[in-house]
Amino acid sequence: MSNVLRQHAEELFAQELEELQKQDSGRRPANWKLTPQSVVTYLMGGSLANGFEVSPKYIGNRKLMEIAVATLTTDRALLLYGLPGTAKSWVSEHLAAAISGDSTMIVQGTAGTAEEAIRYGWNYARLLAEGPTEKALVETPVMRAMKDGKVVRIEELTRIGADVQDTLITILSEKALPVPELNMEVQAEKGFNVIATANNRDKGVNELSSALKRRFNTVILPVPDSIEEEMDIVKRRVESYEKVMELPAEPPALQEIRRIVTIFRELRNGVTVDGKTKLKIPSGTLSTAEAISVVNNGLAMAGYFGDGVLKAGDLAAGIIGAVVKDPVQDKIVWQEYLETVVKVREDWKDVYRACRELL
DSSP states (O other): OOOOSSOOHHHHTHHHHHHHHHHOOSOOOTTOSSOHHHHHHHHHOEEOTTSOEEOOSOOSOHHHHHHHHHHHTTTSEEEEEOSTTSSHHHHHHHHHHHHHSOOOOEEEOOTTOOGGGTSEEEOHHHHHHHOSOGGGEEEOHHHHHHHHTOEEEEEOGGGSOHHHHTTHHHHHHHSEEEEGGGTEEEEOOTTOEEEEEEOSSSTTOOOOOHHHHTTEEEEEOOOOSSHHHHHHHHHHHHHHHHHHHTOSSOOOOHHHHHHHHHHHHHHHHTBOTTSOOBOOOOSSOOOHHHHHHHHHHHHHHHHHHSSSSOOHHHHHHHHHHHHOSSTTHHHHHHHHHIIIIITTOGGGHHHHHHHHHTO
């Protein structure tokens, strides 16, 4: 097993990608490693003709993945939009891995992301010594992807300032990146495209200009429809985390995953699963990604400070940390939920006691 903390998708699922390539006899767009149909199979999972099983990377509506992949075969860029924790980054990574065989072409959007992170920068030592030359040019992932005909990922596009966002307009419209200092331009090879992710819930969100929006095809990734679907996502992601981290704990029982997912869904929706009790909604998103994090943290607690079996006491701190983002308002919401919902559930007594101890 590799000692790398987190392998890229194309490394972690190299065998699946190799098998898909062997079985892939359809027509591939220029510079694509797989046909669009095989890319969707890689994302959604399925059985190949030789009996090989491809694991699902995205659990949800297959049509959404078909639309996303179809978009990338055109000259339109793809925007994966949704609430935090709806697997936007996960899907974008796997799309890039399946299409280009390389998910490392990435620009991470933050409030401090500058124009040079998208267009190009300069090696200032060389610039001062030689003046503006191609050797002094520092290529960004966007520029490299254009030259190689690959997919580039831009994470959290709405975290980037509006003026910096708009540097993408020329790239997406003209499929070229001007370098006026050298009186030249970089033209995109076939296969180049952009996958961006964005959400509208975080603080510091910058709305996209209408000009930029027009250059993207937007696919909205929803929260999981059912509790079973969300449990399946949490279970699969936790299992992959366990393999990498080699935690000295037993795999989590489905009962514990169900309770965490139930708590998060009820507080997220503002009503209990039976529809009988209305609840106050906390300020946090309580996404599937946070549920995965709570289980992973609980496994670490059980493995290193417990008996290796995941229990309510190992999960309590993680649950409270996910729910109580605002120490005043969210604490009231959580205490009310604890007393009116958790306390009265017969098989949740251990959860109630563990959480009460930490309040």
